[in-house]
Amino acid sequence: MSFIEIHDLYKKYGNTTALNGINLNIDGGQIYGILGPNGSGKTTLLKIISGIISPTSGNIAINNMNVSENKDKIKAILGYIPETPSLYESLTPIEFFNFIGSVFNINSDILNERVRAFTAALETEKYMNEFIGSLSFGTKQKIAIISSLIHDPDIIVMDEGMNGLDPRSSKIIRELLKDLTKKGKTVIFSTHIMEIAETVCDTISILYNGDIAGTGNLEKLKEEAGSSNNDLEEIFLKLTGDEDLDNLLNSLRESIE
């Protein structure tokens, strides 16, 4: 029995099918990457896992709890980091953490300690009394990441969560995520950056046009793609169909000339 079980999951937006019968089993205590091009359904899948939106049909269970029927319970053990940080611009980070901490009813001392530790690790202490609206995109992203971790969630869902981070912060977050999985936490994150997926993820699922094009670790994906080398980009292109890529590039070159 896997920690997260996704069975025959469909999501339609009007006439557009975002997820087309997804089946996935995600074991706990690992970093699970959802890799896919823009518009492949990554955000939709992560929002459904997080209980933010409901599927059109199909089931998803986390730790044997049906997500659709237990949204609040799932949200209480989950930290969601959206693609673009959604924060209250006229609050300071401290006030925002206070709000989040109060909603999750975290012990005051523990919350203070966690905020101190995370802000020190992500080098954001000096911004704690600034308004969030005045911070850079990268700093806002760090604030969003901290706010989703301060209640010590069992599952961390990051939708392109490394966007806007400088290499130093990105490295710190990657190491932090690895440490969290050692403590039994499960991290699911989406990206279209091969390098990040390759260096961080224990398991990767490639999502393409709402379908799973391949799942497994790098070796298994290599097998599925029939690829001879370990380059994830090549595996990704093979699994998502690279036949028309040369034609597209040639046509682009001609139009530029």
Add this chain to the structure above:
Amino acid sequence: MKNDTLFMSRLLIIEQRYLAVKDTTKFQNTVNITNKNDYFYRNIISTYIMNAFTFILFSILINSMYFAEKNVLSIASFGILLFSYLFLMGIYNSINYLNTIFANNMMGPLKSLPMNVNVNVPLISWFIYNASSYIFVMAPSIAMFFILTGDLQTIFLGIAYSIMTLILSFIISGTIFIYHYAASRRHSSVKNVIRILFTFLLLGFFYIIIENPDYFASLTYLFNSLPFGLKYFLFPINLEYIIYLNYLSSFTVRTLEIGLSILFFLLIFIIYVRIRGKLYYILMAAEENSSIEKITTGIKLDRTYIAFLKKDIKTTFRKVQNLTYIFLPILFVLPFFLALNGNGLGGTSISIFSSMIYLTIIVSTFYSIFLLVIEGKGIEILDSLPIKRNRIANYKTIFGMTIFIILITVFLIVMFLFNNARGVVYIVEWINIVLLFYIIIYINIRRLIMKLPEGSSSINYYSFGRYPMFMLFVISVLIVALSLGAGIIISFAIYHIVNYFIYFDIPVNIILLFIFVLNKKIPKIRKYY
């Protein structure tokens, strides 16, 4: 007008509507990728037509009484009330419009386009697709006046001055917007409140002058002592006179007055010419919005409802654009209050009670939307938290209640100070009104929040349908009617039995509170969870 300008004007309004509905199932089910622009354009046009139609109908209904009596003076007096509403709606709508563009950084992406965007685009877009529909509220008034007097100029002047009034309201909103944007980068929440109170005090004063300068005896004296009879052509104070009442004046006098009046308007328009560049710059650079207010508190945990209350107070009071929403409803209550209380602040207990009821209806209608709109992109945060939406509605209601209790208390204190209003009855009515407000705002907020599709990424005015204010107003009026009606019926029934009259309004409201708010088993709510 250049095609680019019209294109950008249309784009701004389409973008607002798109952001509001993009997450709704109805939109996703009915619109495919290829017909999105057509869908929004049709939506905008049909909203415009419905607005115009509603305004015409409302205006015909009221004016018909005066028309039937051939009462030219009453049509003129009501006309000036309509102009006052045109002015207020212009301010409210343009503030809303500018805030939505600013909050969603809708003009930011234009920076990268290889074209010079006309600095008048915000005004043009607002006027063409929103504000011009309000002019129709004047149509029956000027048409009936024309039929009764045969004065054709009333029609032309009515249209021209309606446009001028709307532009004036945009200039005022734009100036407030710029001033408070600049100020919010330097000052604290307390100063924000003082600043916005001062602005609204000025607006209220200005509004009263438009409606009837006689409310201030000294002001009337001042006007009468103005050289050359400035009151006849000083826009907008002259509206009642210049559009309606000077139809018997000679051609020369009239031409002179209109010419001078337009000259006054052009002087006001210079303010717009001066501010439009700044306004455009602020809207373009929306993402750079920031404040430097320093907060030095540590983390102290609160109960959830206190945490929500604190968050809402801070996000409202630190952002002057949000603060304007709090005070604007008061201006809408003012004409009703003045009409009921006559010249000055004298009033009977019935008129005071009616004003309190009107205040409750208007404030609850406005606040229901405002309390949710201030969330903006924060709705994505709330959706990811383990809180059900009916609880969020409850927390929002607490914030609304806090402000309303202050408003209604200040209102009663003013009555106590300037009037002979005394006695326990007002304290009882205070409790009654607070209860009523709580029921209305909770029902309205809950209804609105349930309409939001799950996974919404932002909220703005249009997120709640095409005519949210109208529906909220109707619901508020219905609840008030139910409360008052039931109170009166039960009171008379008791009187019939015990021969002693006890007004039964508070127990009725407590019963309504149990039925609509405290009863958690209403099927409509349950289906969402």
